[in-house]
Amino acid sequence: MPEAPVAIVTGGASGIGAATVSALRGRGYRVGALDLSDRADADHAVAVDVSDGAAVTGAVAEIERRLGPIAALVTSAGHYEMALVGEISVQAWRRMLRVHLGGFFNASRACLPGMLRRRSGAIVAVASELAVGGGEHDAHYAAAKGAILGLARSLAVEVAGSGVRVNVVAPGPTDTPLLAADSPWRAEDYLATLPLRRLTAPAEVARCVEYLVCDATFSTGDVVNVNAGAVI
Amino acid sequence: MSSLKGRVALVTGAAQGMGAAHARRLAAAGATVAVNDIRASDALSELADEISGVAVPGDVSEPEVCTRIADAVAAATGRLDVLVANHAYMTMAPILQHDERDWWRVVDTNLGGTFHLVQAVLPHMRRAGEGRIVVITSEWGVTGWPDATAYAASKAGLISLVKTLGRELAPERIIVNAVAPGVIDTPQLQVDADAAGTDLASIQAHYAETIPLARLGTSGEISAAVELLADFSMEAVVGQVISCNGGTTRSRV
Numbered sequence: 130m131p132e133a134p135v136a137i138v139t140g141g142a143s144g145i146g147a148a149t150v151s152a153l154r155g156r157g158y159r160v161g162a163l164d165l166s167d168r169a170d171a172d173h174a175v176a177v178d179v180s181d182g183a184a185v186t187g188a189v190a191e192i193e194r195r196l197g198p199i200a201a202l203v204t205s206a207g208h209y210e211m212a213l214v215g216e217i218s219v220q221a222w223r224r225m226l227r228v229h230l231g232g233f234f235n236a237s238r239a240c241l242p243g244m245l246r247r248r249s250g251a252i253v254a255v256a257s258e259l260a261v262g263g264g265e266h267d268a269h270y271a272a273a274k275g276a277i278l279g280l281a282r283s284l285a286v287e288v289a290g291s292g293v294r295v296n297v298v299a300p301g302p303t304d305t306p307l308l309a310a311d312s313p314w315r316a317e318d319y320l321a322t323l324p325l326r327r328l329t330a331p332a333e334v335a336r337c338v339e340y341l342v343c344d345a346t347f348s349t350g351d352v353v354n355v356n357a358g359a360v361i
Numbered sequence: 362m363s364s365l366k367g368r369v370a371l372v373t374g375a376a377q378g379m380g381a382a383h384a385r386r387l388a389a390a391g392a393t394v395a396v397n398d399i400r401a402s403d404a405l406s407e408l409a410d411e412i413s414g415v416a417v418p419g420d421v422s423e424p425e426v427c428t429r430i431a432d433a434v435a436a437a438t439g440r441l442d443v444l445v446a447n448h449a450y451m452t453m454a455p456i457l458q459h460d461e462r463d464w465w466r467v468v469d470t471n472l473g474g475t476f477h478l479v480q481a482v483l484p485h486m487r488r489a490g491e492g493r494i495v496v497i498t499s500e501w502g503v504t505g506w507p508d509a510t511a512y513a514a515s516k517a518g519l520i521s522l523v524k525t526l527g528r529e530l531a532p533e534r535i536i537v538n539a540v541a542p543g544v545i546d547t548p549q550l551q552v553d554a555d556a557a558g559t560d561l562a563s564i565q566a567h568y569a570e571t572i573p574l575a576r577l578g579t580s581g582e583i584s585a586a587v588e589l590l591a592d593f594s595m596e597a598v599v600g601q602v603i604s605c606n607g608g609t610t611r612s613r614v
Contacts, residue, residue: 289573289608301597324531324599333597337589344585347578349608358531358599361524
């Protein structure tokens with residue numbers, strides 16, 4: 130039996146990332162997790178800040194040494210906060226861009242050389258419905274997620290001839306630790322506006338990630354929207 | 362991976378090509394599959410035998426035929442949980458040369474047929490308290506295509522139908538989505554080659570040139586998206602269009 134393929138999941142210790150680790154392990158992957166926390170339930174976990182390019186390169190090399198060549202990368206690391214545009218500090222703006230867009234950029238750059246050499250790989254970035262429809266009181270988050278779409282689609286074309294696919298999932302409000310208990314996304318009157326009348330579950334996003342990693346072999350530069358009908 | 366054990370699916374346009382692949386994929390995932398095509402044929406009944414399903418031939422552009430098909434499936438199997446509306450009729454012609462009756466036959470089959478099918482399967486899904494409807498549209502329904510006014514309009518209409526039904530039926534946990542294939546290597550390609558006065562290899566190479574992944578898709582790759590959208594363990598993908606086109610619509614949201 131061939132060696133199990135290896136996947137890296139950033140933000141793999143909680144929320145969508147943790148659900149993705151579980152889904153990919155269910156499909157026979159051995160999974161390395163990159164997270165601020167080293168407590169991910171994965172085959173190997175490295176504590177790292179994904180906004181630090183050199184640290185991400187080191188962490189990917191460590192996972193490659195421990196588990197083997199990287200066949201798939203899922204970038205799920207992120208944080209969320211609400212603020213009016215005029216009240217977003219320069220630090221908060223930079224942090225948002227560097228974690229979401231920079232994390233995707235850094236992890237892709239660390240994993241791509243091997244994928245291109247082997248002419249095989251699948252990258253999935255976790256964006257957001259706000260990347261498509263814009264947000265309210267979270268412009269820095271929406272901008273960072275929108276930028277992920279631009280990077281993913283550009284990268285998809287750049288590496289399409291090399292056997293590497295790059296796709297995006299765009300979740301709606303998902304029941305994860307990113308949504309505070311008093312978040313307006315959890316309010317009854319908001320949920321009543323959703324065709325499905327409820328938040329998206331992390332496992333549902335992970336199911337779409339699993340599809341893009343394992344099954345969507347004729348898709349690249351595409352976006353799967355999993356949002357309970359929030360953006361149709 | 363999904364489990365469709367105990368579920369019953371109806372796949373239209375299933376005698377060959379993509380429809381046959383969807384039927385096999387759903388059967389492999391555990392579903393009992395009813396296969397439809399416009400007329401009874403050896404291919405259709407052999408497929409039904411192969412996957413231990415049932416053959417329900419009939420022209421889905423006729424509303425009463427759709428009702429008869431859906432009711433026959435439910436009578437034979439006790440339920441109807443999944444509809445995969447894969448049937449399609451395509452002709453191409455410059456707009457002034459497109460025969461009007463043929464133009465409407467394209468729209469009545471592709472868009473009208475799906476509308477009638479949804480009406481026919483809904484009572485069965487409502488009785489079960491949930492359902493999955495997967496509509497096969499087309500990349501050309503997103504982008505348009507020269508000389509394909511009828512086909513592209515019918516497929517764009519299906520996208521709007523799916524978005525609307527996604528909103529309308531999700532509160533009942535009947536989940537409606539679409540798959541938009543790009544150019545797929547199916548028997549239809551030979552029909553296109555003949556119509557264009559060229560051979561199969563030339564038309565395959567011609568299409569592949571414009572596809573970032575530099576090849577045509579396979580029926581099985583579309584079936585993978587169908588299986589995702591038929592998965593009862595997930596319902597948060599609502600009213601969406603899943604693209605499978607090798608990267609050609611990357612510039613569009």
